[in-house]
Amino acid sequence: MSSHYPPSPRNVPWELWQPSASYVSSLNRMLTGVIVFFTIYFTLAALFLALAVGLLRMTRFATSGVGVLFCVVLAFIPGGVFLFLVKNLFKVRRPGKTYDIEVLPEDHPRLFQFLHAVSKETQSPFPKHVYVNFEVNAAAMQAVGFRYLFSRPERSLKLGLGLLNVINLTEFKALIAHEFGHMTQNDMKSGTWVCMASKIMDNMLNQRDAFDEFLFNNQYLAWIYTSLTTFLCAVFALVMKLDSALSREMEFHADSIAVSVAGSDAVASLLYRSLWGDWCLNQLVNDLHAAREKNLHSADIFAHHLETAKFLRKKHYDPELGELPALPPNAQETIQIFDPEEDDEQAAMWASHPPNHDRELAAKEFYIRSVYDVRSPWILFDQIPELRKAVSKTFYREVYQHKKKLELADPKKIQEFLNEEYADYAYDAKYAGLYDDRSIEKFDMGLIWKRAEKSRNRPEALMKALGALTAPEVAAFSRRFQRHLLEEEFLEALANKRIKLKKKKFEFRGQKYPKKDAKKFLFGVSEEVKCDQAWLKEYDARVYTVHLELALYLNPAWAQELRTRYRFHFVEQSLWKTMRERQGDIQFVLEFLSQNQEELPEEIFVQILEIFREGHQAIRNVLEEGENQQFPPLRGLPAGISLRAYLLPTPLVDRPTEWDYRIKGKWVDKFLDQYREVQRKLFSLHFKSMAAILTLQEQIAKAAQQKWAGPVEQTFKRAGK
16 A cells, blocks of 8 residues: 555644644533533423323313313323424434445455555544545535434545546545544534434424424414424524534644644645636536537546646636645745635635635644645546446436436547537637627627728728737736726625625735725726726727728628628627626525525515516516527537527426415426526527637638738737737
């Protein structure tokens, strides 16, 4: 195993293995909270049981059958509460379908040898099960149930193979040590009690059976059960707050365990690469969705995961994107990866963890230089093609809810399709990002066409104007425009309190200012953006004019095609804008509903209903406008069919009325599926249309250079460079 096991640091400080004082304090507070919750819970159950038994015993003193019946009926109230409390302890919930795949020692001996080596080095218990999936993640899990309140819970390890694609062997060792560090913590036992309390509250609120519905809907009993549930929720909220504080300390302690076997740098770089890997996976989900529409499903999604990284680097004009700088030559020095001034964009699976900057500082408090083994963790696995294929199937079934029989294709064929798609999303570097994520400012095409037909510029003047379109000044403007957009987005979020900064001041153009000044600067930046857009409108019209007049000299058919493509593009980007205007509200509703599973108050439901109605109207407007619009030839899309038929081949769901207070979940799911489909296709269409316009313009420019070669051409080349 030594050939596959990175060496561990020497002279590790003993403090790394010891729980900190804040860790112990958080653990004690959380344990106190859990004890209080279950003491109250079991005490309430015992009191209601005693009250029910007492009422039943009173039947002995009843002098008539009516008296006996009265006591029995009265005993039902506390008896029902007791039954309600007790059955939520033992209620068995049907487990949700999982797409995790268990791996076994006989199939992957090197992996399990590696895991046993880390387990021995960290002195942690070995998990009973090891699972893999497609995620960029890893987790130590434990079984939850009433019997585990008094016995050691079973432990499992989950490995996301997407993470293996972006980390090296030393970082993988740090990852496993971190998860095993969780297994060594005494709080794993307390965690079982917290999970059990969470399960009880979930059963009360979201997993009601027929008996619960009878109790809560009975006008004479509902207030008892509602008050009881509200009280227990308040106590449980305190437990969760204490558990959240403990979770922070758990991560720091697990990181320390990882530092002890892999060094400080490996922990920080693991956090960074996980963000990069998650970014690539999110992009891949969008890319493979386009392939699915062509009935193409890959037998190895992980091969495309790496290619997606190349695409993102090209798209953002940064060949080093996702890479880390080399460590300093001095072994006592390190690099700072995470900036505390920036918003800490953590991967979704680590959203409940401390900020990455804080974790990096803690990992480097006792700095130990990491010596990286740059090999991939995939060397620890056997039967890799079969494993990747099995996990790829689960990817399609979980991410896209693919229910039909899945036929997987050769990854090379899928990648060829994706490469063609990428060509429409990443434009040539000579444009300096001028066309990235923006619409062409609309101008009067008819007026320009009439002028070009009557009197156009001479070829020499057009060639000079062509060179000016990609001059260094244009590239400088593009960088300035992109900066203004980012500044506007940041200041708007800060002014509206959508982001929170740790410090009282924020940095703007090299200076620090109080947060209250955000609105003042936002006004100024917004005015700059308006000026930029005015310049872009004149520039876009100039680009169209120059290429149109050149095309009229060279090939009138090109001029007609350019005119058709611009006309279609203006229609398409108008529809895209319509959908984007509703995107924020729809996203807000989705996030709100995901966090609020119980029945909504009427006033909130009315607001959500209105957002759905407006979103539905936006889709209908888009489809109606696209009814008579036909595709020009675009790569990978069916030319000649109507835009409406492409955007949504199926009928649009009915729009809910203003008084429809019984929207079913199936309607919401179908509406959101159609909304996302139209939005996704418009997004793809926008970039394909833009790419087709730029390709045609480059074709015209190339032909012009060949026809009118000379000093002007050399000027054009220097300006373009």
